[in-house]
Amino acid sequence: MSENMEPFILFREKARKLLESTFAKEMAKPTGLDISWTENGQVAVHRGPDQEAIDAYLLTFRFFIQGNESISFRNMEKSFRHGINDDDLFEKFKEAKGALNEFLDGDSHFNVNGMVSRRQLMDVFIYGDLSHANRQGKREHYKSWMNNEFMAELMRNEFKDIIGKTLIVIAHVDKLCKEAIERYGNT
Template structure:
């Protein structure tokens, strides 16, 4: 198979990665992203939570594009890119770096968020999937029920939104890393 046959999916990956990098979500994360918690026992409601994060419109727009990288029905999904990185168009070092990046991503997603709800320890993957497929872009029944349960607690909502933002921003960093690898691979193979 000729290298040119891979170009559309690789260029789409780069285009969508650029779109995420220039999104309002990323701008807000970089400008000001905080979660402050204070407890004042002299007040009737002692817990005070102040959160500055991307607004709902920023998050929704980001997720619409972000799904290109996490859904296996997309040629641009990180999992589907494995086929390209197994091809003769990448060096052994590039393949190794890609495999290490995917492994690091999977390890990160399996880690705990350090959030628990009703005695359930929540992993980064569970948090991301529940938000995306239960609250933001789909409504799979079990994930929707879990998302609604998490959001039913006013004192917990901002913790979940804050951690979700961190998780998807961390995944974006891997997407940016892969994009930069693809730019190198494309430049080398176009000149070959």
């Protein structure tokens, strides 16, 4: 198998790990957030993956979003364009990446000194708390957002939704990688 196939193979390995994760299994069920108030204050009940499942998922998820990884969406574009030189697969990949970017660059449900994009919310959660503690000031954003208990629960729920919807695109690109390997893996 040629060296050009390595990113496609690794993408498939990591995608399978995410698609078979507890997080993915829990996101396939009804998810959401129920908030109620009692004499003792707010009670939030999350339906869907718990924090341990999210933490485990993010360890692999970062391969797809960090630009220094060979299988990040940014670098896979190069693999589809130059690694296999297949216009059809390249266009399908660009379409999937474009849809993901459009989704992530869209507004979340939150206005905190301006509308917060889904990408910004995801980045603040990942790089301000879950995988790093202070990347580019994201820790300060995260802490300020978490100061409002009601908003914090809603943001946690939207974060799960964002990374869950991103998995749909990862699954689609996984199929494109499989097709690339089938077409060009033995050349």
